[in-house]
Amino acid sequence: MTEPRAMGRAGRIIEYLEEIVIALLLGAMTLVTFVNVVLRYVFNESLLWGLEVTLILFAWLVLFGISYGFKKTAHLGVDALLNVVGAPLRRGLVLLSCLACLAYGGLMMKGAWDYWAPFAGYERTEGRWFPTGFDERTRDQAFYMTEQVPLFCCEEFLAERFNYGEAYDKLPRFIPYVILPVGVLLMLLRIIEASIGVLRGRRDSLIVSHEAEDDVAAVRVD
Template sequence: MRWLDRFEEAVVVVLMAGMTLLAFAQVVARYVFNYSFVWALEVIGVMFAWLIFVGMAYGVRIGTHIGVDLLVRNLRPGAARVVGCVAAALCIGYSLVLAWGGLQYVLKMHEVGILMQDVPIPQWWPRAILPAGFLLLAFRFTQVLVAAARGEAVHMISDESQDALKLKETGTTGLAE
């Protein structure tokens, strides 16, 4: 699923860059030219929502979500594996419930047919990220569940102290150089 990983990363990069450029253009237009793009705030809000929904799945994939794992770290490997599988299964269930609810919401928005306030497109188009984002999240948690069931190292939560020590040993900053 390398293509999905790259697509996910590209979407995050494009959304962040687009939000930044659009916000910058809006500020310049407003304060330099005394002009404002009426639609800019709404588009930035939509881009931010899409960034959140794609970003939460990306965070699961690379293991950067915040969590408390004191109990799991003190368990024997077999017990920790079971707890990891149960946690991943619960996350999958939660994501699927929210995907279903998001789908129902998007279908209702489609049925009602309301346009966005400043951009002449139906509201259900940008809101389609709700079920899509939660399905992507469920897929990422499924990958975590499979890895946990196989006994592979599962990184639902990052370990900042270990990451810092690795960076110190290699002499790098962790930033793209």
């Protein structure tokens, strides 16, 4: 499979930062779970917020990892049809799949914003499929908080900016939920980048080939 592209210095820095974020999320999940197990079985205590934080970190890891998977051509897919057609038709089918992914990513972007926006006190978009403006009737849900996760900093700023001066007792939900629009936006940008790579002949597909095990192993080594 053709390499996605030769990265410049800025590209390598961005990729390095992405890998650091993924490693930090995975490491934080492991650490919180380990500490909670030790506290429970050794000291008969527990972190009340441990499970909720682990779930939040897992959601961040998955949504952030989707875009990284498009970048590294690590997503699995069915390419049985592509392997039995000629090169011109194969390229056309791959470009068609790029358009389908772009349409899907656009719909997800609208849905992600519309879900997250009320929790941050912003307005949903109008329009069933394509955003045609902002819905002023959107109900402000910025007062919603997580169940157990404490708020460690910025209490006054968050209260004044998002909750009409009323202090939060726990971490407001719009903070962990922000990964939804951010993750989908990153995914959409990666799909656009991958589609341009296919159009310019720098990559063959959006998915790994049918030799999935070898390709996944190669991604791990990289």
